[in-house]
Amino acid sequence: MDDRASAPTGVFELPTIDTLSDTRDLLAHATKEAEKLKDYFVVDSDGHLSEFPFWQEIVARLDNKVYRDMAESFKERPGSPPGLSNAMPGMLYQDMFGRIPHQQRLGEKTPEKPHKMVTLTQRAMDTMGLDYMVTLPTPMLVLGMHPQPEIEAAIGQAFNSWMCEDMLPQEKRMINMIYLPFNDPEAALREVEKHAANPQVVGYMVTSTRYRPVHHDCYMKLYAAIEESGKPISFHSGFHWGDESMKQCNRFLSMHAISFVYYNIIHMTNWVINGIPERFPKMKSMWVESGLAWVPFVMQRLDSEYMMRTSEAPLLKRKPSEYMREMYYTTQPMERDNLDLLQATFKAINAETQLLFATDWPHWDFDLPNSVTQLPFLNEQQKRNILGLNAARLFNLEVPKHKLGSPQPGPVAEAAAAQGVRVSQGR
C-alpha cells in the first residue's frame, strides 16, 4: 500500500480557535496546569460574564414597569447596543479587532440546562482548576457613567435579582459581589439590605468608572450598612474613552492602560485622606482590576504629602500607606515584566495576607493561576494564601482540609494517629 496516500496515524489536526470554540478546548493548555493545583484552594476573586447575550432576561427582572417596557422596546432593533445600557466608546475594540475571539463572544454550544451563563462559568472553573469564581458583569462596568442615575439604579436592581435569584442557586461555586448603583446612594443601600444575608453574596461592588467622590456624606449610611454586614466593599475599575483626559489617548492600549489605574487612584486617595478607614474601622475594602504597581506609587505620594500637610487630613492617625496595607487587592492584570519591582510591590501591600488571585476571565487580559505559581520569590504557603486562602478568610468560604497546605501525614503518622498518638513533627 502507498503510505503517502493514507492519512498519517497518530496525528490529529487541531482547529483554529474562534468565537464558537468550546471553553474547554480554548483553555485546554490551562487544564494541564490546573492538574498540578489539585490540592490547592483556588478562588477567582474577579471573574466575569458577558451579560449582553442575556440582556432580555436581565431587563425582564426590572421592578419598574416603565423602565422594563423601555428596555424591552429595544429588542427588535438590529445592530444597536442593548437598550438603556449606554454602552461606552471603545467597548468593541477590546478583542483587538478579531485577534482575541473569547473577548468578543463565547458562542459555543451548551446544554439546555443549566443556564448557559452557568455552564460557561463551570467550564472556565473546571479548566482553570478554580474552586470558586466571583461572577461580575462586563459592559455594566461603565454603567456609572450613565447620565440617568435612576437607570443605573434600575439596571443594578435587575442584574442583582437575575444573578442572585436566577443564576447563583444553580451553582454553589459561583459567588458574587452585587452591583451597587453608587450614583443613587439610597438605591445602593436598598441593594445591600436586600442581598446581604445571601451566603453566595460575598461583597458589594462599586464600579470605579464614575465621577462621584467616595467620601461624600451621602454614602455614610451605605458604609455603615456594609460595615455591619461584615462583607467587603470593592472598587472595580474600568475604562472610559469618553473621559476628557482619556480622549487625549489615540490608541485603545494607551487609554486602557491608564484608565483602570486612574479611577482607583482617585477613589483610593479620597478614601484614605478623608479618613473613611477611621470612620468605619471594621469595613473591609478591596481594589480590583487595576493591577498592583499603582499601589506603592500612591502610598509613597500620599505619605510624603501627608507628612507635610497633616492638618488637611485630621481624621488620620497614621500614615496613608499604613491604612492601605490593611486593604485587599486583586492580582489581575499583574504587572510581571520586572520581577524585582513586583517583589517590592508584594512587600509593600503585605501580599501574603492581603492579595487575592483573580483571572478576569473571559476578558482579553485574563491571568491564569500560573501567574502566581510561577513567581520565584513566593514560598509555598504564600502561593496558597494568594491563590485562595486569603479569599477564603475574606469571603468566609469553607476550605477542604486537604487544601489548607499543611503536609499530609505519612503512613506511620497515620497509624500512630489511629491509636491516638501524635508523632513529632519536629521541634
Place this chain on the structure above:
Amino acid sequence: MADIRVGRLDDIADGGHKVYATSGREVGVFRVGTKLYAWENHCPHAGGPICQGKIFGQIGEELTPDKRSLGLFYTGQKHIVCPWHGFEFNVETGRHPGDEGTRLKGFPVDVRDGDVWLRLPG
C-alpha cells in the same frame, strides 16, 4: 529525534497554516510560498495555544521625512496571533516584533514526496 509525517503539503494553503497534535506535542506548520516553518503550539507568554490563533498582517506606521504620521499600513509580513491575549509572532522568524527574547520554539520541517515531515525530539 523522530521523523513524523503529519500531512500533505497540498492541504496547507500558501499563507496559511495547520496545527497538528502528535507524539505528545502540538506543532503549527506555516506555509509561505514554497517554504514551511514549524512552531510549537505553546505561547511563551502564558502557555496559550498560539498556533491555533489566526494569521494577521503585520501593521506598521508610516512617517513623513519630517516625522509626521501618515497612519497605519500593512507591511506585508505575516503574524500568528495568540488567541489567549494577543501576543503576535512573525510566522517566518517566530519572533515577537517588540521583544527579541520573546520567541516561539521551532522544529525542523521538510517535504518529501508531497508529505510534510516534522523532526521532533524524543
